[in-house]
Amino acid sequence: MTDMLTRSLKKAFIDNQLQGSYYDPYLIINDASKKEFMLNVLHEELNTCTDFFFSVAFVTQDGLASLKTQLADLHEKGIKGRILTSVYLAFNKPDVFSDLLNIPNVEVRISNKEGFHSKGYLFTQKSHHSFIIGSSNLTMRALKINYEWNVKLTSYKHGQMIQDIGNHMEDEWQQAEILTKKWIDDYQNNYNPKVDLKESLIEEAPLYIRPNMMQKQALRNLRELRMRGADKGLVISATGTGKTFLSAFDVNQFSPERVLFIVHREQILNKAQEDYKKILGGPSSDYGILSGTRKDHDAKYLFATIQTLSKESIHSQFSTNAFDYILIDEVHKAGAESYHKVIDYFSPQFLLGMTATPERTDNFNIFELFDYNIAYEIRLQEALEEDMLCPFHYFGVTDFEKNGELISEETDFSDLVEEERVEYLLSKLNYYGCSGNNAKGLIFCSRKKEAQILADQFNAKGIASAYLSGEDNLKKREFEVERLEKGEINYIFTVDIFNEGIDIPKINQVVMLRNTQSSIIFIQQLGRGLRKDPSKDYVTVIDFIGNYKNNYLIPMALSGDVSRNKNKVRKDTYDTDFISGVSSINFEEIAKKQIFDSINNTKMDAIKELKKAYALLYNRLGRVPYLKDFKEQNVIDPILLAEKKKSYYGFLESLKENEIVLNDSQQHYLMIATREFLAGMRPHEVLLLEKLINIHQKNEREYISVNALQKWYGSLGLLCSDETISSIIRTLDLSFFTGMTKKTFGDAPFILEAENKIELTASFKLALADTYFYKLFIDILETALLNSEKFNTKKQLTVYQKYKRKDVLKLLNWKEQMVDQNIGGYTAKNGVFVIFVTLEKGENFSGALMAYEDELLDASTMKWFTKSPRTLRSPEIEKLKSPSIWTYHLFVKKSDDEGSDFYYLGEVLPIQNTIEEIKKTTQEGKKKNVVTLHLKLEKPIENSLYRYLTLKE
Known part of the structure; x- marks a missing residue:
């Protein structure tokens, strides 16, 4: 620690060429493009601290809410903190003081110092102190949105600056007034804000309603759709983004004689009619209702319920072409017979469908109904980015536990409604609160009887409920x-x-007391509170997470990532920076563990789930989807589909969706291409195959020279050394592969190279003669190039991407593959030393001779053990002692549950004074020599990945 801190301070203030460490001082600036925020740093410090002290002038409810799960977890560990704030400019609302008083492990005082405007965050960590000083108050905009400057510094407790800061804060604390209920009541009675906080959050209503960004783009798309001759269009738009206004704007640009607006519930009619009047104007007589209670048949703009309109006695009163323009709201319900009756009867010039959730579970194809014309699509993430929705704070909290057992699918009904659980629910609702502290909430339950009894119990406790x-x-x-x-x-x-x-x-709180059965329903329920309203600054979403099998759906729903890639789902649970704007996603530690357990126990690539994803995209496109479609539409990771049955052709064949039957040779080529090229780790092979295939298709010369290939790669900005060219050739002619891989791939090279000329093999050309094989093979190559966009093509390896051992050796230009078992934890050749570490090896360390205790000491340092038996005189130790001759690469995975892929953490240097020979006990109880040392990373691991790798599940 001493050496690292000294080095960090020297790097920061004396010589930036020095190697730094995890303790480097750094400037914190909110940067949405990099997903780097002041909020991240506060979370990281809180997660590991043993004490904290904030001195901040301004605090808002949303800023405090973004820290509440961390504070709750600290409370469970018995860790407390202090917050010193003010009433400067009357910025802090009475509501936020009530929230502060409600946090059991935080003591709050109010400074009486005139002009109190400090912004400082002090943390006591186990081995040091860290503090952040800058411009960010404890408000959500300051923590995520505003252009703020903050500096983080690290110090020992005896450092002069930390002593000065600590002493000053302690003096201020002693002079400040203790926050009490009486103080809040007095403040409330005399509260007279000098700053209008709403001013920056809610704009005054304009005199004329104009289309927002989403609506303008959708209107252009609808206009272009009709210009192409389409008479139907579908708009997919998150709840609260203005679909009704959009349809009115489109009616305005279409200028129809008569319009029919169809809804599924009568209570929506009046609101839709009011919105249309705001946009279209005209006399009230132009607008009419067709429902169970009103029958305004002759209105120019007729708003009808499907229940009424679907009756033959009603719709038959209109001619089939009575309406030029028909809109169907919540059109995902159009699979019902009532909708079919209406749609089949009328013949408008244009039919518009609007929905937030086109993906259905009833097998009805909405996309087909609208001729696959998607005019516009905006989902939750984009809507938040465009500030169309009310911000939300999602809290994944731990459900009630009885006798050491969390609520689960098997929990007895009596336990769901017992007094102790009700008290637990109320304590959580009170702790996480809501904007304005006056709850207007929807609570979704799993059973009718549960909802009814809980409502009664809330009423009995004085909380008015229905x-x-x-x-x-x-x-x-x-x-x-x-x-x-x-x-x-x-x-x-x-x-x-x-x-x-x-x-x-006006809903400001959404509470989920049920198992998540579907991502679609989860987002629908979340969306109930996301419509903007002057009465609220944000929505609180409290999700009680029990021991449910489907918990893995929660991070998938929140992130919008439906790839079903386990590692992505894990990352979206611990690293929630994907959420845009001033919204936040937070999981209590135990709730997070429940999600990890669900991920670990779920077979994400189960054929049933893959078939669902396939059917979903098939419905959207109206044809058989291919790998490139899955990648572009972000429906599922195409690699999961392709590798399930050796190749995507095999998957299609299992569904009986293959156009023709390919021969064994053709299937073999698809299998090899899937395994070796689809991930896109190195685009060279893909580009070369594309080039040679194009040459072959055009009947031009059948080869490319090695020299020409090298120059071509160079012109594309790709690596093009002699070693790289040789590696590419050995991959494509399969000479790189050995062992079982060689046996599996067999004698099926894509190219042959002779006399400095590279060309396709005769057998591969024969396979390409089949148009269906050609389509499938090109699909693999095109998808691989899309996948390659996440890799740095100017480097052999890309930091933080995942690789198998075989991939690493190939990308480092080794002549031959090594069997994974022979590599084990490391191997070295030609000046390159590669190290593979599994951090969590399981209780029994199965497959290992002894319990290797490799661990990340901090974001820059790994404690690492060699194989045994090894001594200081072993050949690999000599290599580790020669950093001027050898280059060292470090690859890490969290556990074997992640499969055979490792994160590349970059180049490392063995710290020479840490190399030590020790004795460890083997599985058989014998003592064997092993060498341990510290590896110093060239660059510290990014914060989110470091948190994940070191998180104890």
């Missing part, structure tokens, strides 16, 4: 919703309604 189910009529639903909006009740408990199609803008 219960609604699908059995309640429209009048009852509207009555309870109106009570919620007026603040007469705090919660509506529900089971099978309100997933969609309900507009309650």
